Amino acid sequence: MVTEKIDSVNPVKSSKKTVKRIKPSIRREAIAAADYNRYVLPFSCEECSHFSTEKLACTLGLYSTPHLEKNQRHDYELSGQMALCRFQEID
Numbered sequence: 001m002v003t004e005k006i007d008s009v010n011p012v013k014s015s016k017k018t019v020k021r022i023k024p025s026i027r028r029e030a031i032a033a034a035d036y037n038r039y040v041l042p043f044s045c046e047e048c049s050h051f052s053t054e055k056l057a058c059t060l061g062l063y064s065t066p067h068l069e070k071n072q073r074h075d076y077e078l079s080g081q082m083a084l085c086r087f088q089e090i091d
């Protein structure tokens with residue numbers, strides 16, 4: 001007698017590959033309020049070497065809106081978190 005195992009999670013295997021979802025690359029990080037008040041933390045595009053103040057955009061072509069100072073402060077006041085940019089460079 002031949003018994004066939006049936007996968008209860010995925011009984012029918014599909015031949016189509018699912019398209020990989022694009023996930024947001026921005027991760028917000030929690031910053032302790034004591035550190036926020038004690039240190040001068042560079043956290044915004046306006047403090048970055050790659051920011052064009054004329055165009056109000058990142059010269060590397062990154063999406064800068066979440067990293068603008070106004071938005072960073074707003075997010076921090078609401079959630080205690082900031083979207084720190086990994087490419088931020090300070091002279």
Ligand code: SF4
Pocket residue numbers: 044045048049050051052057058059060062063064067085086087088089
């Ligand atoms: S590198 Fe990051 S912090 Fe610097 S301007 Fe571009 S998006 Fe803003």
